[in-house]
Amino acid sequence: MGTLFRPGASFLHRLPAGAKLLALIILVTLISIIATNPLTGIAVLIAILGLFTIAFPANGPALLAKQLWSLKYLLAIIVIPQLLFGSSWPAVAANALRLTDAILLASLFTMTTKNSEMVATIERASQPLKPLGVKPQTLSLAISMAINAIPMIAKFSAQTKEAQLARGVKPTAALMTVPLLVASLKYADDFAEALTARGVEI
C-alpha cells in the first residue's frame, strides 16, 4: 500500500491525467442522471469491467472484484436505511449501483494515473482559485501527503494491535484510540520537521 497507482501500458495509462479527470467528471454526472434503474446501473458496471480489463489485462476482473468487496460496508450503510424507510428494491438497487459505478470509475482513474500526474493536474486545475486565496502548490502537496499518510496510519494501527496482543490484551477500538493518536501525532511532528528540513514552505 502507499500508492493507488498500478503500473501498466494500456491506453488508459497513457491518456493525460487532465483528460481522464474531465472524462471522470462527465461520466459520473451522466451516471447520476441516466442510471435511474438497476438495469442501466448493471450495464454501466459491465462497461466498467471492460475498462478494468483493458487497463489491466492480466487481472482486471480480480481488481474490480477487490474494489467491489472493499465497498461492502459503505453499501450496507447506504442500502439498509433506505430499505428500513420503505424505499422500493429497484430504487435502492439503482442508488447503490450508481454509487458503486461512480466509485469504481474514480478507482480506475487513480489506479491508472501516477500520483505526480494527478497532483500536477490538480495544481493546474486549481490555478483559477488563486484569487480566492487558494495556493495550488499547497493544495496538491496536501493531497500527496494525505495519500502518503494512509500506509503510515495503517502501520501504527498494526503495531498498536500487535503490542496489545503481546501483552495479552484483546485490541478493541477503545483501547486502540489513544496509542494510535499518540503515534500519529508524533509522526506528524517528526514529519513537519522533515518537511522543514527539505525546504518545504507552506
Next chain:
Amino acid sequence: MLIDLNAVSVAFDGKTALDGVSVKLDQKRIGVIGLNGSGKSTFARLLNGLVTPTSGLVTVGGINPAKDAKAARRQTGFIFSNPDVQIIMPTVLEDVAFSLRSSGLSTGDIQTRALAVLQRFKIDHLADQAAHSLSGGQKQLLAISAIVVAEPKLIVADEPTAMLDLTNSRRVAEVLLDELEQQVVLVTHDLNLAANCDIILRFAGAKLVEFGEPAPIISAYLAEN
C-alpha cells in the same frame, strides 16, 4: 566548507540543550558522538536552521541558518534516523523528484536527474514502487537520494543507521562515508562508524567536551561510560 560555532547555547523551555559551544570545522567527514540528551542532535539541527541558538552565532559556509534558513536548507541536506518521516511523495521516483520542484527545471529534466540519483545508489529498479513499501535500508537510501539530488554542499545525518539491520547499516554507512563527495556531519552511536571520520566531536551534558582524532576520543568515551 567552514562550519563555525561561536559561543553557541540553546535552551528549550528553560532547559539547556547546548551550552557555550565554540568550534570551527572544515573536515570532510565529521563524526558526532555522545549519550542520549548530550546535545549532539541539537548541534546537528543548528546547521540547517531546524534549531536556532538562544545565544551565540552559527555560520555554515558563511550563511547564518538562523537568519537565512532558506539558503541554509538549500546548502545543507538533513537525514533523520527514521526514514518513514522523510517520505513526502507516494512513490520512490516522485519523492526524489519532489526535491527539485523549485529548481526551475522541466518535468523531463527533473525525472532524468531523479532517476540518475536512484541509479547511483542502485535503487532505480524501485522507482515506481510505493515508498512506504520499501525496507528500512532502501527507505534510508531513498532519503539520501532525495537529499543528494538537490546537490547540497553539506549533508547532516542524525543517527541514520539507528533503525537499520547490519547489512543495511553497512550500505548506508558506505554511502555516507565513502561515496558522497559532499561534506558530511554524522551523528551516531555506532563507534565503528565514528572511527572512520576525519574528526570526532564528543558531547556530554550539553557541552562539547572534546574534539579531534577519532581513536583517543573513542577510547576516552568508552572508558567513561
